[in-house]
Amino acid sequence: MKKLINHVDSVLEESLDGFAAAHADIVSLGPQREFVRRLHTKPGKVALISGGGSGHEPLHAGFVGHGMLDAACPGQVFTSPTPNQMLAAAESVDTGAGVLFIVKNYSGDMMNFQMAAEMLDRDNATVIVNDDVAVENSTYTTGRRGVAGTLIVEKIVGAAAERGDGLAALKVLGDAVNKATASMGVALSSCTVPAAGKPTFQIGADEMEMGVGIHGEPGRRRVKIATADEIAAELAGAVLKDLSLRPGQEAILLVNGFGGTPALELYLMVHAALRVLGGAGVKVVRHLTGSYVTSLEMAGCSITVTAADAAQLALWDAPVNTAALRWGI
Amino acid sequence: MKKLINHVDSVLEESLDGFAAAHADIVSLGPQREFVRRLHTKPGKVALISGGGSGHEPLHAGFVGHGMLDAACPGQVFTSPTPNQMLAAAESVDTGAGVLFIVKNYSGDMMNFQMAAEMLDRDNATVIVNDDVAVENSTYTTGRRGVAGTLIVEKIVGAAAERGDGLAALKVLGDAVNKATASMGVALSSCTVPAAGKPTFQIGADEMEMGVGIHGEPGRRRVKIATADEIAAELAGAVLKDLSLRPGQEAILLVNGFGGTPALELYLMVHAALRVLGGAGVKVVRHLTGSYVTSLEMAGCSITVTAADAAQLALWDAPVNTAALRWGI
Numbered sequence: 297m298k299k300l301i302n303h304v305d306s307v308l309e310e311s312l313d314g315f316a317a318a319h320a321d322i323v324s325l326g327p328q329r330e331f332v333r334r335l336h337t338k339p340g341k342v343a344l345i346s347g348g349g350s351g352h353e354p355l356h357a358g359f360v361g362h363g364m365l366d367a368a369c370p371g372q373v374f375t376s377p378t379p380n381q382m383l384a385a386a387e388s389v390d391t392g393a394g395v396l397f398i399v400k401n402y403s404g405d406m407m408n409f410q411m412a413a414e415m416l417d418r419d420n421a422t423v424i425v426n427d428d429v430a431v432e433n434s435t436y437t438t439g440r441r442g443v444a445g446t447l448i449v450e451k452i453v454g455a456a457a458e459r460g461d462g463l464a465a466l467k468v469l470g471d472a473v474n475k476a477t478a479s480m481g482v483a484l485s486s487c488t489v490p491a492a493g494k495p496t497f498q499i500g501a502d503e504m505e506m507g508v509g510i511h512g513e514p515g516r517r518r519v520k521i522a523t524a525d526e527i528a529a530e531l532a533g534a535v536l537k538d539l540s541l542r543p544g545q546e547a548i549l550l551v552n553g554f555g556g557t558p559a560l561e562l563y564l565m566v567h568a569a570l571r572v573l574g575g576a577g578v579k580v581v582r583h584l585t586g587s588y589v590t591s592l593e594m595a596g597c598s599i600t601v602t603a604a605d606a607a608q609l610a611l612w613d614a615p616v617n618t619a620a621l622r623w624g625i
Numbered sequence: 626m627k628k629l630i631n632h633v634d635s636v637l638e639e640s641l642d643g644f645a646a647a648h649a650d651i652v653s654l655g656p657q658r659e660f661v662r663r664l665h666t667k668p669g670k671v672a673l674i675s676g677g678g679s680g681h682e683p684l685h686a687g688f689v690g691h692g693m694l695d696a697a698c699p700g701q702v703f704t705s706p707t708p709n710q711m712l713a714a715a716e717s718v719d720t721g722a723g724v725l726f727i728v729k730n731y732s733g734d735m736m737n738f739q740m741a742a743e744m745l746d747r748d749n750a751t752v753i754v755n756d757d758v759a760v761e762n763s764t765y766t767t768g769r770r771g772v773a774g775t776l777i778v779e780k781i782v783g784a785a786a787e788r789g790d791g792l793a794a795l796k797v798l799g800d801a802v803n804k805a806t807a808s809m810g811v812a813l814s815s816c817t818v819p820a821a822g823k824p825t826f827q828i829g830a831d832e833m834e835m836g837v838g839i840h841g842e843p844g845r846r847r848v849k850i851a852t853a854d855e856i857a858a859e860l861a862g863a864v865l866k867d868l869s870l871r872p873g874q875e876a877i878l879l880v881n882g883f884g885g886t887p888a889l890e891l892y893l894m895v896h897a898a899l900r901v902l903g904g905a906g907v908k909v910v911r912h913l914t915g916s917y918v919t920s921l922e923m924a925g926c927s928i929t930v931t932a933a934d935a936a937q938l939a940l941w942d943a944p945v946n947t948a949a950l951r952w953g954i
Contacts, residue, residue: 311896464763485642501627524631558921559916559919566644568631622952
């Protein structure tokens, strides 16, 4: 295993310290590094809290700040954070308007966020993200996995929270955006969890994992490597099948790298995906391209489409000031 | 070779088409994709033009837009663009205030930009970036290489151009920022140029290339993998030795990923670098962390330090609206 680390036991804490130092104008670290929180909370605003295993950076800590999350709870690499982390985060950032948890559908996250929600003595609601159309049930989930679409839910709901929407309205909006969002990914290589010290899975020199999850967990099938156009046709095709969009529907396209794929290839995939989506009459009106929801250094990408109306697009466009997304400010 | 591509011959053009589509609010493509230009030029503003081999994305096209470059000329992967591309870009974006070329010190780029500068029938000047302290002369250079510090030069000079500084002043500023900037990198893995189809270099499972260039070219020496702290000590140590900063000097720290290194590790390197810099009395007052000047999917990172005064920090902070850097707008 070759990684820029000191000891496998201190990877997360040293990385969080570096993150907090690099973005000290936006975030601060909670006690014992239990959570990353927005530097200044906004009185009367519903607090948005997400979290999950580390190794998916910039998700979630990179999305803490004005217009997006109020706090993120980082677990160890590919391991759920604890209910105590979520409770500590909620106590720290709730200003009295309640807490909305945004949770990717993984069994560990679901169990721990649910426990936190039950223990929390404050108004709260939970939006579950399950945008991955690759498989129903999988290694770590009952039902569909929550993947890159999570950041779109966090951005749109975050903007609505920032303008002052209440908890009930945010829950409805989050569920609606999740329902209008679909993703599917492909892996060309594995990734290595520091504490494991060896690749999560083996993959042949001419193979790819179609429908892979963001922990390198299996997808639909192991196949021979294909062209970008063929891959885009399958990924975007599965997404379109799930969403059943009407021709002319406006959409956000996220081409997300898993960590080890160059921008050169991601933009080539944008080009390929646009042909598929355009062929189906979908009108891509907003783009996000980059490695935003990663699986450590895994090579590959996912395609996410969110069907959005004018109000949701305005929320997407609204100012955001986080480590990983920053515009309008 | 496993890559998200269709044919090795069309990688660059398909990627540029995807880039232009994804950022159509900021850039447009020149005829025959000879350059990426800012969508709207600003009359009376000196035109900033950079370029170089592709495979280093987001450098340079990702830095085209308000407050940074007016145009970028992409060569094939790791291959210099031609003088004709630079001339076409200059004709397209010069509004009469002249052209400043910002050129990384590689022999091919130097020769072609110099030829373009001589052929160009407009006021022009050139800033050469040679921030890499690893080696004097190398595979593709006479003198030091230009690496990640290039983006800092482009950002600071870009902001000065945006506020209306003239060509001569921008040339002086660019040279000063280059002189105050030093970088050094390390590679843990190689990268594969699509047209070559095999890794640029071989490296053992327990080795790293200390002082690597951004094409995977050799650095100072091949050594056994070390800890993040040891790597940071050598990289930041070499940078500090070159810059000979006084205690209390304010600086920008760029921890740059080469393409295949997760954000988790880059932020850990920020933490490690800060200890080294802090120990030398350097005051890091601005941070940039991410994969900005890459070598395709190479694993590794570089550390760049720019000593900056208050005026230069204000230029760093000034609004920028490009694909890869966006703030204040």
